Amino acid sequence: MLTQHRQTWLERIYLPEVLRGLSVTVHHFTRNLSLHIAHAAGLKKNVPAAVTIPYPDVPADLMPRFRGMHRLTRKANGTVACTACLCCETACPCHAIDIVPEAVDDRAIEKRPKSFEIDLSKCSFCGFCVEACPVDAIRMDTGIFDVAMDSRAGLVWGREALMGNEQGEGMEVYPPIDREDLAPRAREVSRS
Numbered sequence: 001m002l003t004q005h006r007q008t009w010l011e012r013i014y015l016p017e018v019l020r021g022l023s024v025t026v027h028h029f030t031r032n033l034s035l036h037i038a039h040a041a042g043l044k045k046n047v048p049a050a051v052t053i054p055y056p057d058v059p060a061d062l063m064p065r066f067r068g069m070h071r072l073t074r075k076a077n078g079t080v081a082c083t084a085c086l087c088c089e090t091a092c093p094c095h096a097i098d099i100v101p102e103a104v105d106d107r108a109i110e111k112r113p114k115s116f117e118i119d120l121s122k123c124s125f126c127g128f129c130v131e132a133c134p135v136d137a138i139r140m141d142t143g144i145f146d147v148a149m150d151s152r153a154g155l156v157w158g159r160e161a162l163m164g165n166e167q168g169e170g171m172e173v174y175p176p177i178d179r180e181d182l183a184p185r186a187r188e189v190s191r192s
């Protein structure tokens with residue numbers, strides 16, 4: 001059971017906490033400024049001057065398990081691996097996935113997605129869809145996290161876009177993923 005933290009008298013008068021926060025800021029500012037000056041003088045080159053990175057000039061070095069934007073994997077013949085079982089759509093807590101199945105003349109799979117859409121404006125990037133998929137057809141290992149659009153419609157990604165942007169009917173609506181922009185480590189994971 002969690003017990004409520006009772007504020008001390010010093011915390012309640014607020015000012016000491018403000019001063020404590022300011023001291024942390026001043027500490028980092030003077031440390032970074034000193035290190036930048038030292039770097040300019042050719043000293044302490046092995047000590048980084050800031051914990052931040054100059055994104056987007058320098059891509060973020062993402063952890064391998066980072067959940068970025070989704071992709072649909074392919075079978076060896078290049079077709080979509082998804083069998084339209086709807087497990088991911090059912091598991092999605094945000095109702096962000098919309099799949100329309102269609103029958104195929106292949107008894108091994110029986111169905112494939114006629115359309116497969118993910119609405120990123122609803123998605124919470126929880127990864128449940130990846131966990132739910134029985135055939136490893138959906139992954140979140142692209143390393144793409146900076147999807148910005150000027151309309152909600154642009155945040156609905158279709159099957160072709162999710163498969164890696166083959167030329168398809170969705171291409172006029174869904175902009176291509178520039179895979180060269182992916183963070184290096186995430187790109188390695190994507191290839192494995």
Ligand code: SF4
Pocket residue numbers: 088091092093094095096097118122123124125126127128129130
């Ligand atoms: S990551 Fe989570 S919220 Fe997003 S589509 Fe998958 S299951 Fe739904």
Ligand code: SF4
Pocket residue numbers: 081082083084085086087088089099132133134135136137138
């Ligand atoms: S991505 Fe996987 S879980 Fe979702 S419909 Fe396709 S096969 Fe089923």
